[in-house]
Amino acid sequence: xxxxxxxxxxxSVIFCIGLVGIFINRTNxxxxxxxxxxxxxxxxxxxxxxSHFLGNEAGQIFVFFILTVAAAEVAIGLAILTLLFRVRGSxxxxxxxxxxx
Amino acid sequence: xxxxxxxxxxxxxxxxxxxxxxxxxxxAAKAVLFLVLGFFSAASxxxxxxxxxxxITLILVYVGAVMVLFLFVIKMLNIDKSTLRAKFAGYLPLGxxxxxxxxxxxxLVLGNAQxxxxxxxxxxxxxADYSNITTxxxxxxxxxxxxxxxxxxxxxIAIIAAITLVQRQEVNRKKQSISEQxxxxxxxxxxxxxxxxxxxxxx
Numbered sequence: 001x002x003x004x005x006x007x008x009x010x011x012s013v014i015f016c017i018g019l020v021g022i023f024i025n026r027t028n029x030x031x032x033x034x035x036x037x038x039x040x041x042x043x044x045x046x047x048x049x050x051s052h053f054l055g056n057e058a059g060q061i062f063v064f065f066i067l068t069v070a071a072a073e074v075a076i077g078l079a080i081l082t083l084l085f086r087v088r089g090s091x092x093x094x095x096x097x098x099x100x101x
Numbered sequence: 102x103x104x105x106x107x108x109x110x111x112x113x114x115x116x117x118x119x120x121x122x123x124x125x126x127x128x129a130a131k132a133v134l135f136l137v138l139g140f141f142s143a144a145s146x147x148x149x150x151x152x153x154x155x156x157i158t159l160i161l162v163y164v165g166a167v168m169v170l171f172l173f174v175i176k177m178l179n180i181d182k183s184t185l186r187a188k189f190a191g192y193l194p195l196g197x198x199x200x201x202x203x204x205x206x207x208x209l210v211l212g213n214a215q216x217x218x219x220x221x222x223x224x225x226x227x228x229a230d231y232s233n234i235t236t237x238x239x240x241x242x243x244x245x246x247x248x249x250x251x252x253x254x255x256x257x258i259a260i261i262a263a264i265t266l267v268q269r270q271e272v273n274r275k276k277q278s279i280s281e282q283x284x285x286x287x288x289x290x291x292x293x294x295x296x297x298x299x300x301x302x303x304x
Contacts, residue, residue, distance in 0.1 A: 010146075011118055012203070014120055015203075016244070017117065019196075020196040021123070023192050024192050024196050025124065028129060030171065031124070033171075034132060034171065041143050045143060048152045052150040053221050057218055064155065067155075067301065071163075071166070071167055071251075074170065076266070081174060082178070082266075083266055083267060
């Protein structure tokens with residue numbers, strides 16, 4: 001039988017891969033958005049694993065809402081990306097520094 | 102090792118391998134395709150956890166809609182491939198060190214001593230006539246009906262925001278001109294034309 005800790009460790013590994021992706025990809029905002037998707041998938045796996053092992057469906061409901069919010073986030077993020085590309089002609093992370101942050 | 106464990110490890114391997122391939126992919130379109138493979142593995146793992154509705158939703162919504170949207174944007178933007186990965190290696194050692202530390206800490210916290218099978222036993226499988234969709238729908242339309250409607254409003258706002266953001270200025274927009282409509286006179290719209298009526302002898 002697969003234990004709960006197996007699922008939790010799997011999702012923490014996926015979470016860290018998404019985190020490293022955000023660290024190392026300094027050139028492409030699309031890949032940053034995809035790494036955020038990866039992190040959300042890891043979190044959702046956590047929710048579903050706990051929902052299964054505790055016998056409570058509230059975790060799956062929560063994942064449902066996370067999927068909704070993530071879809072909205074991607075739609076708006078890609079719209080902003082298109083706008084940025086139209087204005088700057090590039091989606092390089094290092095070019096988008098007008099806020100000097 | 103039971104068959105469930107073998108399936109779990111195969112799916113986990115593919116999930117992790119495709120995620121790694123995604124973040125190291127040189128081409129953004131290839132990264133999207135690796136992420137699709139990762140989402141398929143994740144959906145299979147969710148089916149192993151008896152969350153069938155969410156697994157199908159992940160494939161339909163994410164692979165079918167969101168990833169295709171990513172591909173559309175990548176094809177539309179026509180990114181210069183040579184600039185990608187130019188400053189790639191600079192942050193890689195730091196990122197790997199941080200990730201390994203996080204994985205080690207999480208393994209200590211989430212290991213078998215805390216969440217193993219003897220601490221948290223695996224629940225019995227549901228019967229064959231158990232419906233995951235019915236269970237979720239009963240919860241969703243009673244206890245969580247208010248957040249459910251808020252989610253619908255959120256999606257509507259996302260549609261409007263995305264369309265408003267990418268719309269260009271006045272290119273092809275149909276709109277009313279109120280002042281033109283107010284100051285119009287009847288003679289501007291109605292034109293009286295005299296037509297010679299056919300004579301009776303002509304037929």
